[in-house]
Amino acid sequence: MTHKAINKVVLAYSGGLDTSVIVPWLRENYQCEVICFTADLGQEEELDGLEEKALRSGASKLYIRDLREEFLRDFVFPTMQAGAVYEREYLLGTSFARPLIAKHLVEVAEREGADAIAHGCTGKGNDQVRFELTAMALNPKLKVIAPWREWHIRSRQDALAYAAAHQVPVTATEKSIYSRDRNLFHLSHEGGLLENPWNEPEEAMFQMSTSPESAPETPEYIEIGFEKGYPVSLNGETPSAVELFQRLNQIAGRHGVGRVDIVENRLVGMKSRGVYETPAGTVIRRAHQVLESICLDKHTMHYKDFIAVKYAELVYNGMWYTRLRESLDAFVQVTQQLVTGTVRLKLYKGNVIVAGRKSPFSLYREDYASFGEEDVYNQKDAEGFITLFGLPMKVEAMLNLEGGKISPVDTPDYSAFKRD
Numbered sequence: 001m002t003h004k005a006i007n008k009v010v011l012a013y014s015g016g017l018d019t020s021v022i023v024p025w026l027r028e029n030y031q032c033e034v035i036c037f038t039a040d041l042g043q044e045e046e047l048d049g050l051e052e053k054a055l056r057s058g059a060s061k062l063y064i065r066d067l068r069e070e071f072l073r074d075f076v077f078p079t080m081q082a083g084a085v086y087e088r089e090y091l092l093g094t095s096f097a098r099p100l101i102a103k104h105l106v107e108v109a110e111r112e113g114a115d116a117i118a119h120g121c122t123g124k125g126n127d128q129v130r131f132e133l134t135a136m137a138l139n140p141k142l143k144v145i146a147p148w149r150e151w152h153i154r155s156r157q158d159a160l161a162y163a164a165a166h167q168v169p170v171t172a173t174e175k176s177i178y179s180r181d182r183n184l185f186h187l188s189h190e191g192g193l194l195e196n197p198w199n200e201p202e203e204a205m206f207q208m209s210t211s212p213e214s215a216p217e218t219p220e221y222i223e224i225g226f227e228k229g230y231p232v233s234l235n236g237e238t239p240s241a242v243e244l245f246q247r248l249n250q251i252a253g254r255h256g257v258g259r260v261d262i263v264e265n266r267l268v269g270m271k272s273r274g275v276y277e278t279p280a281g282t283v284i285r286r287a288h289q290v291l292e293s294i295c296l297d298k299h300t301m302h303y304k305d306f307i308a309v310k311y312a313e314l315v316y317n318g319m320w321y322t323r324l325r326e327s328l329d330a331f332v333q334v335t336q337q338l339v340t341g342t343v344r345l346k347l348y349k350g351n352v353i354v355a356g357r358k359s360p361f362s363l364y365r366e367d368y369a370s371f372g373e374e375d376v377y378n379q380k381d382a383e384g385f386i387t388l389f390g391l392p393m394k395v396e397a398m399l400n401l402e403g404g405k406i407s408p409v410d411t412p413d414y415s416a417f418k419r420d
Contacts, residue, residue, distance in 0.1 A: 008114040009034055011118045012118070012120065012131065015046065017170050021163050021166075022147050023058045024058045032116075037065075039064075043183065057169065071185075078333075083285075083292075084309075090262055091186065091278050095126070097181075103134060105119075118145040124268060128148075132144050137321035177192030186277060189274065194274070197273050208258070209254075209277045210254050210256050213256075215254065215350065219255075221345070222235055222283070229333075248283055248284070249279045252283045252347060255350070257279050261276075262274060286352045294362040300335055304331075307331065311332075339359075340359060342359075
């Protein structure tokens with residue numbers, strides 16, 4: 001294959017087997033300088049020794065940027081405020097990390113005067129779309145190189161062989177059966193025995209959470225404080241967003257909270273099975289829902305639930321930098337102006353149990369909700385309300401009866417549909 005001349009490329013680099021092999025592959029096939037970029041999103045020990053590894057693989061330099069605060073502030077919290085969950089359960093831990101990584105990848109490419117960016121996403125997954133849509137939105141002049149769509153490497157064994165032939169330092173072995181993505185928000189697991197949806201995940205696979213069976217026998221109470229929809233305190237203390245998440249990951253993780261096992265519909269059309277660990281995210285999402293229940297009026301909350309599905313779809317599909325997502329976010333931010341207060345939760349063996357909620361802007365009034373006679377509500381008014389509310393149903397029923405149609409209370413005859 002003849003490649004367009006590239007002088008310099010910036011690679012989204014994790015230090016794993018695939019991206020380590022991509023460095024010499026780019027130099028060999030594009031005869032270009034390779035600069036690596038790594039986003040610190042909370043991978044912790046995965047970042048150890050990364051610079052030396054990148055340079056030994058053939059890169060000219062490595063950028064590492066601590067993006068944890070930006071990740072939570074600009075991507076995680078807005079998505080959680082929107083109530084966005086993909087296909088009922090997935091909290092989008094990988095999905096909203098990709099546009100942030102790609103944003104900085106583009107910035108580094110512009111700073112370095114690079115002709116192209118590159119990524120290690122496969123041609124079967126969602127991440128290739130997320131990276132490339134972000135690049136298209138922020139700088140469409142940059143060429144995008146996706147080796148998995150070009151090279152002849154087709155398996156982990158092929159990649160290990162290529163690494164050995166080019167003296168690339170890798171720690172992966174053929175025994176590493178899971179594909180993982182880790183950040184401060186979650187840890188995902190795919191591949192291996194999970195490829196058969198009938199197989200139960202093995203306990204040794206989990207890294208951020210204890211099994212509910214092994215969790216403490218005594219429940220733990222926590223309190224999370226919010227200001228305008230943002231979590232700002234934990235048990236009365238006000239740590240940074242990063243520290244809050246770190247603490248809550250430890251607390252919720254030891255109680256077995258945040259495990260999800262789903263078969264999801266990928267953007268590219270196929271289904272895939274993933275197991276996710278999201279301890280802190282699960283707890284904060286629940287607390288936020290609970291607080292909204294007393295701070296949002298009925299119509300706003302119901303409409304917000306409606307747009308949450310679309311918001312999740314946009315994030316999952318890599319369409320973060322779109323006018324529609326920004327517009328939905330503007331609506332969400334208005335809804336959050338009075339979502340301030342504290343939620344008390346009980347964590348016990350994988351469960352997040354609501355123990356209390358309070359807010360200075362609460363719309364719940366015990367005196368209004370009681371069955372006593374109050375000035376704000378006269379029970380006699382209910383008769384007129386029910387008449388008007390049910391009027392369309394009443395009119396339809398009257399027309400059916402006058403026209404000789406079957407009454408809804410009559411029993412239909414299904415004998416014609418019986419099998420011989």
